[in-house]
Amino acid sequence: MxxxxxxxxxxxxxxxxxxxxxxxxxxxxxxxxxxxxxxxxxxxxxxxxxxxxxxxxxxxxxxxxxxxxxxxxxxxxxxxxxxxxxxxxxxxxxxxxxxxxxxxxxxxxxxxxxxxxxxxxALLAAMHSAMSRELVRDHDAMLSLCTLPADARVAGFLRYWADALEQRGLRTDQVTLRMSRAEIGNYLGMTLETVSRALSRMARDEVIRFAEKGRREIHIPQVQALTSFIREACAAPVGTANAR
Amino acid sequence: MxxxxxxxxxxxxxxxxxxxxxxxxxxxxxxxxxxxxxxxxxxxxxxxxxxxxxxxxxxxxxxxxxxxxxxxxxxxxxxxxxxxxxxxxxxxxxxxxxxxxxxxxxxxxxxxxxxxxxxxxALLAAMHSAMSRELVRDHDAMLSLCTLPADARVAGFLRYWADALEQRGLRTDQVTLRMSRAEIGNYLGMTLETVSRALSRMARDEVIRFAEKGRREIHIPQVQALTSFIREACAAPVGTANAR
DNA sequence: CGAACTGTTGAAAACTTTCAAATCTGGTGG
DNA sequence: CCACCAGATTTGAAAGTTTTCAACAGTTCG
The missing domain is CATH 2.60.120.10 (Jelly Rolls)
Structure with a gap:
C-alpha cells in the first residue's frame, strides 16, 4: 500500500x-x-x-x-x-x-x-532513523488509504511487501502472504471480500498469479506491473478497461 | 479523529x-x-x-x-x-x-x-517522546480512517481538535476551524460535501452549533457529546436514529 | 470423513461520491 | 456605498464503489 x-x-x-x-x-x-x-x-x-x-x-x-x-x-x-x-x-x-x-x-x-x-x-542515529522511517511509512499508508480505490490499495500492498523483501535482499517475484484476506482487508481498510475480488481481478489481468491452492503464495512476474495496475485503477471506473 | x-x-x-x-x-x-x-x-x-x-x-x-x-x-x-x-x-x-x-x-x-x-x-527524552506521540497519533488516525463511518470521523476530528486545545490549556467549548471543508475532507478521507453533511447532522442533533456566518467557528457545548455521537454513528445505519 | 477455517463469487443493500444548483461571504472597483 | 465576482458552504438527486449477506468450494486437522 x-x-x-x-x-x-x-x-x-x-x-x-x-x-x-x-x-x-x-x-x-x-x-x-x-x-x-x-x-x-x-x-x-x-x-x-x-x-x-x-x-x-x-x-x-x-x-x-x-x-x-x-x-x-x-x-x-x-x-x-x-x-x-x-x-x-x-x-x-x-x-x-x-x-x-x-x-x-x-x-x-x-x-x-x-x-x-x-x-x-551511530546507535542514536539508527534509532532516530527507524522512528522516522516509521513515520514516513505511516504517512504513505494514510495517503494510500485516503486517495486510492480498493483495487489499487491491494496492489499497493503487494508492492509494499515486495519492496520490503527486496530491501532485505530477498526475491520479490514470489511472495508468500503471511496474512489472511481478513487481516489484509483490515490493514487496508476494506472487507475480506473486497481483497479477494481485487486479487482475482489482478490474477485475471495477469498482474499476479496464484502459485498454490491456498492462494496465499503469489507470483509477481514484474513488480512494475503492480504500479501500472494502481495507475489504471485510479483513472478508470470499474468496468472500463478489459471488461468482458 | x-x-x-x-x-x-x-x-x-x-x-x-x-x-x-x-x-x-x-x-x-x-x-x-x-x-x-x-x-x-x-x-x-x-x-x-x-x-x-x-x-x-x-x-x-x-x-x-x-x-x-x-x-x-x-x-x-x-x-x-x-x-x-x-x-x-x-x-x-x-x-x-x-x-x-x-x-x-x-x-x-x-x-x-x-x-x-x-x-x-531530558532533551533527548523529549525528542523521543515527541516522535513517539506522533506515531501514536498516526496509529489512532488509521484506526479512525479504517473503522469509522464518515459522520463519526468528522465528530472524531472535532474531538481531536478540542482535546488538542484542552491539552494546551485553551477553552474547548469554542473551536475555530482553521481549515476549509475541503481540507478537513482530505484529512479524513472523504469529500468536502460529506464533511458538510456530517456537520449539518451534528448541528441538527445539537451536538455542535455554528457560532458565526462563515460556519467555521463551532460551539461544542459538551465534548463528551461528540463521543456519544461517534458511538451512535457506528452502531446505527444512516437513517435509524432521529430520522424525520 | 466431518468440522472448522479460509477463500471465492454473486446479488442486494448501504454508504459515499459525483454532479448540479442555490446561498452566502468577503473583497474589489466603480 | 453598492454592485458584482470569486470562493466557500450547503443541499438534493443520481451514480458509483464497497459492504453485507449468502452460498459454495477447497484445505487442514483430528
Missing amino acids: YEATRSRESHPFGPHQIDELLQLVQASVPFQRRLVRADDVIFQAGQAFVNLYIANSGFYKLVNSSGEGREQVVGLHFKGDWMGLDGIAHGCYGCEAVALDTGEIWAVSYESLFHSAMKTP | YEATRSRESHPFGPHQIDELLQLVQASVPFQRRLVRADDVIFQAGQAFVNLYIANSGFYKLVNSSGEGREQVVGLHFKGDWMGLDGIAHGCYGCEAVALDTGEIWAVSYESLFHSAMKTP
Whole structure:
C-alpha cells in the first residue's frame, strides 16, 4: 500500500544497512533473543513499556485497538524493523505486536538503549532513523488509504511487501502472504471480500498469479506491473478497461 | 479523529509539559524564530532536511504527496508539536508543512539538536517522546480512517481538535476551524460535501452549533457529546436514529 | 470423513461520491 | 456605498464503489 513518493537515493536502505543496524545493536547494548511462532504475541497494548523490539527475522503486525473493540492493523514489520516505539510517549505500548510467522525477536531495554545511545552516536542515529522511517511509512499508508480505490490499495500492498523483501535482499517475484484476506482487508481498510475480488481481478489481468491452492503464495512476474495496475485503477471506473 | 484508546495517566501531557519542552529547547539549543501567516510554507517535501521545527504558537498541517499528484493531509500540529521528523530517515522532508494561521515557529538544526541531546538526557527524552506521540497519533488516525463511518470521523476530528486545545490549556467549548471543508475532507478521507453533511447532522442533533456566518467557528457545548455521537454513528445505519 | 477455517463469487443493500444548483461571504472597483 | 465576482458552504438527486449477506468450494486437522 505504501508509495515511493520521492527519490531516496541519498539515503539508501537495503540489506547492508539492516545488517549494520543489527550488528550495531549487538555490539552496543544487551538484548534478549526470543524465538516466536505465528500468532505469538510480542507485547500487548496497555502493557508497561520496558523494551523495544527489533525483528531479526520473521514478519510481524502491529494492531491498534479502540476502547469499543474496533481493531486496526497499523503496521507490518520485517527484519531490521523496530517495534514498540509508540510506547515511549505514554509509558505503555499503544499497540499489540503479533508474529505472523516463525522468527527471532530481539528485546532491548529502552533504558539501556537510551544510555548506550548517549555514548554511541551511530546507535542514536539508527534509532532516530527507524522512528522516522516509521513515520514516513505511516504517512504513505494514510495517503494510500485516503486517495486510492480498493483495487489499487491491494496492489499497493503487494508492492509494499515486495519492496520490503527486496530491501532485505530477498526475491520479490514470489511472495508468500503471511496474512489472511481478513487481516489484509483490515490493514487496508476494506472487507475480506473486497481483497479477494481485487486479487482475482489482478490474477485475471495477469498482474499476479496464484502459485498454490491456498492462494496465499503469489507470483509477481514484474513488480512494475503492480504500479501500472494502481495507475489504471485510479483513472478508470470499474468496468472500463478489459471488461468482458 | 483520534481516539483516546487507553488510560495515559502515568504520563500526563498538558500545558505544563509543553511549556517545559519549549523552555528546555530554549535553554539547550540555538534556534531561529520565524513568524508565519496562513498558507505560509514552513518546508517542502523533498527539500533537504536540515531543521526540525517546533510550533510555538499557531496551527499547521503536514501534507504528503504521491508522485502522481494525489495529496493527503497526514497531520495537524499545535503548540509544542515537532515537525519535519520524517526527514531524518531519508535526508529530505517527506511532507510539506503549511501554516493554517498566524503563528511562531522555532527552527532547530537537527545536527545541533543531536549533539545537545547527547549531553542533555531530558532533551533527548523529549525528542523521543515527541516522535513517539506522533506515531501514536498516526496509529489512532488509521484506526479512525479504517473503522469509522464518515459522520463519526468528522465528530472524531472535532474531538481531536478540542482535546488538542484542552491539552494546551485553551477553552474547548469554542473551536475555530482553521481549515476549509475541503481540507478537513482530505484529512479524513472523504469529500468536502460529506464533511458538510456530517456537520449539518451534528448541528441538527445539537451536538455542535455554528457560532458565526462563515460556519467555521463551532460551539461544542459538551465534548463528551461528540463521543456519544461517534458511538451512535457506528452502531446505527444512516437513517435509524432521529430520522424525520 | 466431518468440522472448522479460509477463500471465492454473486446479488442486494448501504454508504459515499459525483454532479448540479442555490446561498452566502468577503473583497474589489466603480 | 453598492454592485458584482470569486470562493466557500450547503443541499438534493443520481451514480458509483464497497459492504453485507449468502452460498459454495477447497484445505487442514483430528
